Amino acid sequence: MATAARSSPSWHVLLDLAGRRGALHQRLTSALREAIRDGRLPLASALPPSRALATDLGVSRWTVARSYTQLAAEGYLEARTGSATLVRWAPDSAQRTRTHQLPPAERTPPRYDMTPGRPDLRAFPAARWVEAIRQAAATAPPDQLGYPDPDGSAVLRGVLAEYLDRARGAAAAASDITICLRAAEAMTRVCRALIADGVRSVAVEDPGWRPLGEIAAAAGLGVVPLPVDDQGLQVAHLRAHPEVGAVCVAASHQFPVGAVLSPGRRAALLGWAKDTGGLIVEDDYDAEFRYDRPAVSTLQGMAPGRVFLLGSVSKTLAPAVGIGWVASPPRLTSALRAATPFPLAPPTVHQLALAGLIESGAYDRHLRAARRRYRDRRRAVLDALASQLPGCQVTGAAAGLHVLLWLPGGTDAGQVAARAAQRGLLVTDLDRYRAEPDPDHPGLVLGYGNLADSVATEAISVLAGVIRS
């Protein structure tokens, strides 16, 4: 039942070859394919003989024959010797006839971005980073451009071992450091290593950075929230949970409470690990930013055989860089690496660029400048809070990229955050970081990392207006 399409006068309208890229036969192929796909050339239509179509379109017969052969190989056409070439395929009803290729609308950045955990993206050292990439790409042996070493670049691991020792008092050999895609993938791997080691439940800080618990739960681990106070994780609560085999803790700067784990609690936690054979997952997410004194060094340095140390450059450079790492207890390193059939190491060139940045001292210089900037911005935010919301308590060590603002009892923090958002100010309800909402103790987490200095006071005015209204 072949429709006679040959006599149609519209072939050069139907098959518009202008505005397409590629060789003539490729343009004809894609024009024919499109006409079949969108139903203009329906199933069982007969195409003109190649000589006729060539004359119609003003192209060579070879061009038409090549297109017909191609589309026959793809199953769109059937070419039979001595007979008309037929359309053999039709879009099924599930297929949309037009492809919409418009990218989704760009998000407009908020006027006052106080999203916790976001560093100053305007201060990303783009020129230095690109230069480091250029050097890495120019000097890396071609071998380094293949599939990344699943454990991470040996060069970066060596540099990180030295850096973590020097800057974070860590004690990890390069051979026990594994490069991951941000801290999230590091945690995914840690969970699998924990499971391989027989751990069934992990404790997490409450309030805390929820993704750690979510990743653990997704991996099949039980998750036990433990309370936090102004000395950090309340380690004594572990006694009530003998099922817990590992504890996640941000010892240097708790998120979002901002506490530093006290010396007594540090000793108690290490003691728990020693006595029970338990493991610790130390989330060292923003320890580089302490403003009143050097950051306390890692728990990992005191018990490298019992602590996984998670770190990344998401706060120090930018999340977009994507490089994270985990230093693992030596006996669990192979379990951590074996756990993932396809480790998702970040691009090797990036890893080498970071190694270069650290080795050259540029990373330390960037951190020093960032520390000054955040310290000043923190002070501006605290001053504005003290003058505009004198009734609200603020907690947290002079560290990191956020403060915790306690609201008067009875305030609906979620509603405050929603109303602030309507006025262009992004802040986060403390309940978002809690295992269960606690309406008796409402609070907001205010990130100042990505807040422009010029609008810090203004942002707090907006917040004060919302809270008072």
Next chain:
Amino acid sequence: MATAARSSPSWHVLLDLAGRRGALHQRLTSALREAIRDGRLPLASALPPSRALATDLGVSRWTVARSYTQLAAEGYLEARTGSATLVRWAPDSAQRTRTHQLPPAERTPPRYDMTPGRPDLRAFPAARWVEAIRQAAATAPPDQLGYPDPDGSAVLRGVLAEYLDRARGAAAAASDITICLRAAEAMTRVCRALIADGVRSVAVEDPGWRPLGEIAAAAGLGVVPLPVDDQGLQVAHLRAHPEVGAVCVAASHQFPVGAVLSPGRRAALLGWAKDTGGLIVEDDYDAEFRYDRPAVSTLQGMAPGRVFLLGSVSKTLAPAVGIGWVASPPRLTSALRAATPFPLAPPTVHQLALAGLIESGAYDRHLRAARRRYRDRRRAVLDALASQLPGCQVTGAAAGLHVLLWLPGGTDAGQVAARAAQRGLLVTDLDRYRAEPDPDHPGLVLGYGNLADSVATEAISVLAGVIRS
């Protein structure tokens, strides 16, 4: 039981401050920490009063006091007013006393790298790629440096929608394209979407690229191997497996057999999907490299509602770049994205750099040059095989980065590969890609992507020598 350490004459030997980085108090802190960690300052040792140690070391008393306070906060020391400062912590026996920070030995690249699937790493357009990154970093709004959009950069998705339509005859809206970390993560996400859609078993090609099945199995899916011949996947075998809900297929160029799925099989597979509601996972891993004619366009373009299309730049640029993607049936896009709590999108700057490379035409130019290079290298390898191993059959379309060499019956392909490796030649036993070894049909997969042109003939001589010996 405080040991009297005060009178020790060796404090400036014990606490070597030279050769450390940072402010004086930081250097003293880390020297003390190290001495405690490696046991030179044992548990319960008394430290000298700050004034005395300051005099000994020739530093200010403030410097010493600050170090003591820091180490007390970290739990290494205990400072008690009016009494000696004591070491409060000792390394436990599980801790190694010395950190070895030497990076592991570098791998030496093989003389003849015929590892399948590896593109020409020496031809990576490093300068162009770095320039694209520079432009992306210079022009991207700071917002783009935050945590990557989990679906991928809107800019890249729009550019890819257009590219996949033009170059691969695909029909995917930008909104149904998701950027992933290489094809491996794309497959991980596809598996979760399949499970969410009720699929319990997937069919894979046998022989085939094993990771697809391994990822599926790791995700909890049943895996059914289906045979392949010179027309590609033997689709008719699906009839015997009603439990299969999705089929993985490299339609444009089967790995490792090198077949192109025939028009009849394409129609049969699409018919299976339509009749059973089944899904297809099309692994478009190296379709850009077809040497005798344009590559057949994707199955996805014929049934976008039933096909996941996987792609990446691992073959076209380098695996180290890390960017992959999946175009999903529109009704499954949200399941694919919801499936991962922490999507591992590659760095945004890289995504924007790739978008720029494609938009500017540089990507197409690179592909054209690469196609010429691989075509010539393939011919050199085939010529050498024909003259040196005339008894061995070679199969595979004029496409991709590998050929399949059949060995005489009775040859132990694994042993040939092992002996070749001893002579610096990396080739792969076909059995590595089979569900079960098939000693009656031994073969080797020879990748020529990363083989230097100058050694192509030499490499085949080495291989011929090994096979004949």
